Amino acid sequence: MSAASPRGLAPATLLLCHHGTRGAAAAADLAVAIALPGLTTVVHCLVVPDLWGGMQGDDWLNDATTRDAFGAYVEKMLAEEARAVSRAIEAQCHARGVDYRAALRFGEPAAVALAVAAEVGADLCVIGPPRRRGEAGLRSRMRLERLLRDLPCPLLVASRRSR
């Protein structure tokens, strides 16, 4: 779907990039508001950022059992957080009569968003505003330039006030 197509604002497939931050909550509100009941499917892209790949750091004193227990524990906690976020957005979507689908991926946020957009054939992508400096939360920024350059559909950035 090209950026000039009217489908961008009446999207059949709306890609919502959201992983539980405050900015992403504004994106979720905007996406649900834009979505057309009976037409739009909101594809909720949840990214577990690749910073978790290095989160055992240079631990060398523990044995493999302790490290495996830690890895399994972190995976379980991240999955629980993702499920909670997913359930909340799903409820928002169903309340408006909009179809919902979740896509949980691990990786670098922009790369994952591009891959999922291509995979589902997104007509519109909605993201939240970048986090302000000093604001709480994990440091895992969406690389906007890469997204703007390679995204195959229009990109909508929710404003901070839209929440």
Place this chain on the structure above:
Amino acid sequence: MIYTRKSPALLIIGLVMLTWGWLNASGSLDGMQAWLQRSAHAEHVKAQAKFDAELRAAAARAAAEGVPAPAMKMPPSRFDEAKAGQARLSWIFGGLAVACGLLILLRTPGRGHVDYYLSVVPGMAWMLLIAFVVRWLLDPVFANWGRDAQATLGFNFATIFNFNYVVLGILAGIVIVNVFGIPAWAANGVRTARLFLKTGVILLGTLYSATELLQLGGLSVAMIGAFVLGSVWIVLALGRRLRTDNSMTAVLSAGMGVCGVSATVAVAPVVNAKPSEIAYTIGTILMWGVGGMFLFPTVGHLLGMGPVQFGAWAGTGILNSAQVAGAALAFDPNGIETLKVAEIFNITRVLFLPLIALWLAAWYVRHEAGAARVDLGHVLFAKFPVFVLGFLFMFLLSSLGAFTPSGHYQGKYFSADEVKREKRLDDRDAAALAGALSQLESPAGRAALQAFLAARSIHVGQHHAEPEDVSTALSGLIAERQMRTRAQDGLLAAVARLPGLDAEARAAIEKAGKAAWHASKTIGAFRDWLAWLFAFGLIGLGMQITGKAMRQAGGVPLFIGGVVGTLKAIGSLLVVLLFVREFV
């Protein structure tokens, strides 16, 4: 699952190693090696000139006597041995890499043990290649640059900032993972870095004496006990005051208090830490740990600290255990004494870990409403560091004489039976000793000797040494032309420092002592392997330190971490400077 990645990388690494070995063996790199190893090459040139002169003189003598010129061979210099060592290691590991590389390329991958074990070889070979580059190229290059720039800068930047093979290896690992990433074919092998570090610690067990282990153990238990418990308590108090979540406070206190990332990994599931809390904690610890690894050795050199003082300070003050080993080797890359001290502190920390995990689990259950009860027995058992048993086992084997006669110290042992004939004292030595003996038996000599023995509190076995003991020991040495017992050697080595003793007699005592002490080849080999194991392991650990993880440091956890980390570093420095003396 198939673990091995089909890639020519291992084959290429093997070929690079073999080429390096061949270039060294053929002498093609002599010009470069002469620049890299300046001091060894200078010695080599001198030895070569001396040998050439001896050869010419021998040839001239032979010609004058009308006999054939003798066949003489120059003994290998330090420079020759270094080149030969590089060639040998390159051939061994290059050959193995080529063989495994071909196997990976030609074999049809299939599930099983062979596939699993083969998958770790490329990453290990890659780390080893980096270790070769760092140890044989970068380390001497920086050493030369440091010396060259000294006249201009007024100080040797390579020494002050510890640009040696350890720091450069860790830096290489950090740069590689953050700039290029770890290639998929190497990922499994890079993870083995931990195994090699633990193997290094286990082998280190062979280098301690029982007295040393007791002294260091006592010091480390006192310091780690005070500073670990102190910092855990301060973090808990600060966390309550700043109203951070209980799980955040608990996981941060483990990380800041005990052994950094390892403690965080061990304690996080016990106190139900949230992912973001784990990320903040690990980010804070890695930032402090890496900073400490560069800062501590520089401060240690500026303050003129010895191995025990620095090892104790780094072992207590640096938050993360991997960086403790790094800092100890960065401070003293050519010896093993600082590492020995620092690793005892690391071992003590890890022994404290199960207890701290228990404390924090109990603390968390008490303070967090609805927290599930924790099986304390299971926590204690699961967190016990098994590799410490390996360390103790090697210490025991070594002390009982499995590798070299018992009673050795760092592989050096006394044996009268192994004194070579040519190393025994000659008539001239015996005459000098006889002269010294009659001097010491004269009334004035006896009085001076008695005063010296009393002032130095010199013992023979359990009793204070008397002039008669010295006479007996010296008479024995003159008669036997060698030391017979360790007590005799110890007593005479002390007497050799007596002011006014004849210089030739002193030299004879030292010569006899030297001849009776032997170095164990096994322990010597362990020592060499240790340096490689730690260098190799630390490069691999450097590859686990990602900027993305470090960037998570921030907010209240960073503030608390900053306060406690600074207090711990400065507090332990003061304690070490005021109360700890060198004894290794």
